[in-house]
Amino acid sequence: MRQWVLASRPDGLATIDNFRLEEAPVPEIGDRELLVRTLYLGVAPVMLRYMTNEASFERPLEIGDVMHGRGVAEVIASRHPDFRPGDRVQSKLGWREYAKIAPDDPYFLTYKMRNTDLPASYGIGSLAMSGFTALIGMREICQVVPGETVLVSGAAGGVGSQAGFVARALGAGNVVGIAGGPEKCSLLMTRLGYDAAIDYKSENVREKLEENFPDGIDVYFDNVFGEVLDEVLLLINRRARIALCGRISEYLKPVAEHHAFRNLGRLGLQDAKLEAFFVYDYTARFAEFEDILANWIRDGKLNPLEHVLEGLERMPEALIGLYEGRNAGVAMVRIG
């Protein structure tokens, strides 16, 4: 089988030279272990930080180690009483075609998928971390109430392409997305359930925000951070909630170039909240989240958009593409 290992550490954005595609034997399994065949692997911006050991919640990665990553897989052989061949699982598979999994080890956060009537690829997106993240941000952190106004940045991305649907399912009124470029902005309105789109690359964001939110912003789901968040602060309503989900505008910038926020006092004036969160702090509720999202998909309230590359060999390209804003929807690579 094939697997991707870390060849060297990136300086800023990764390049293809930081990865090496290797041959390796299909693993042998022991007691209470599974052999699984990878169906899809996801990519997430945080993976760049895995490569430099800057993500405290992930195990250190040495040169030559298989790249960390979650995916959805089919059980081929099981020596664990809770799993059988043919079961669909999510786990930290790593960037490889087959993986040995110890479901009892909490690090791998392995679980059997519940809603197997839906496509396996949803085990990367809507029924996995990006869907859970959209749900947690809108429902647990922002507690969207029917009729509220909602803004999402990075709205065409993996999480953002679901956040608008989630807001709407919770009863939000005006739901506006920010994305880069006319194609993505068009997708927001025609495919992703947004009422309006703002193109941060070609439009004046402040003016467009004022135009789209004449009565202010109740909820902001932020995937971007930086200047746009600072502008949004000027328009928040009393007791507004801002979910800080990602900071893609700053991941590649040195600390000295990080945005300095001038409008933070608006939080105080408006008795508002700015809260960051992490999907893995909610593992105890993943089964509940999977079922909620699966039901919304069946009811047509959530229509997952996927950006699928074909073949394990395209993993580095898929990750780098996130930073170049190439994907609309949940980025993934089909392996099996």
Place this chain on the structure above:
Amino acid sequence: MRQWVLASRPDGLATIDNFRLEEAPVPEIGDRELLVRTLYLGVAPVMLRYMTNEASFERPLEIGDVMHGRGVAEVIASRHPDFRPGDRVQSKLGWREYAKIAPDDPYFLTYKMRNTDLPASYGIGSLAMSGFTALIGMREICQVVPGETVLVSGAAGGVGSQAGFVARALGAGNVVGIAGGPEKCSLLMTRLGYDAAIDYKSENVREKLEENFPDGIDVYFDNVFGEVLDEVLLLINRRARIALCGRISEYLKPVAEHHAFRNLGRLGLQDAKLEAFFVYDYTARFAEFEDILANWIRDGKLNPLEHVLEGLERMPEALIGLYEGRNAGVAMVRIG
């Protein structure tokens, strides 16, 4: 009777010339109204914003109007079935010796005090807005858990002088206060239940924070905002909570001079929360809060510190003193 009216609007910090002490007749009461005699009046930084009509939750104040303010009073005459002469009440009395109160008008937020075995002055502090604010910030917003590390700024002020006690009552471990000057810092440790004190006027705040929080900060109760908050962000732990209670460092500064926050990204890295709150959003729970705080006072867990000036004529001085950092403890004026 005497009352203070707005004589002119302040430009920056108020001066004595912005107020005028007048004579007025004791009010006559109608059906479902009370005549009360003011015992104590409180002062709060926000009153400066009342004078310029910048506090959206308060009624506009015209030149010649009686200054807005809450106090504790004794009922002298009642034409309301729920109140009798001798009852102790809290209400928006205004800066006057006697007031007519309509308890049914929610604007005045009038309620009968429950714990009348305790001194009437506590109806300005620990059993009123400043005590409730300390409790809400620590318990509802920050949800202090036993053993957590807690920092409070403005720790010798009306709210801060109670926040340390509240944190300790909730089981906090290391509780550190920031205040200005050696006298206040000494009070924090000898009188106000803090484990350590940082003097922002004479000490290097960053170094002292690092020294006092070798394992990071779990909870920050912020009465000050600005540069100190930015420093604190560098030391917050995973899932830290910051309650934004006041911004006294900026109330008198033009927007252009407000602090620009460089370290806000730390919220994202640490999955932390920054939340502002307003005591009047919790009115439905004031009776519960009063009883909790009264019990802590009886148990010796909360030892209220009061800064009492004598006589209605000293109201302007009491308010201006808040901005000059003159008070330690809850600032109030004894009237009756």
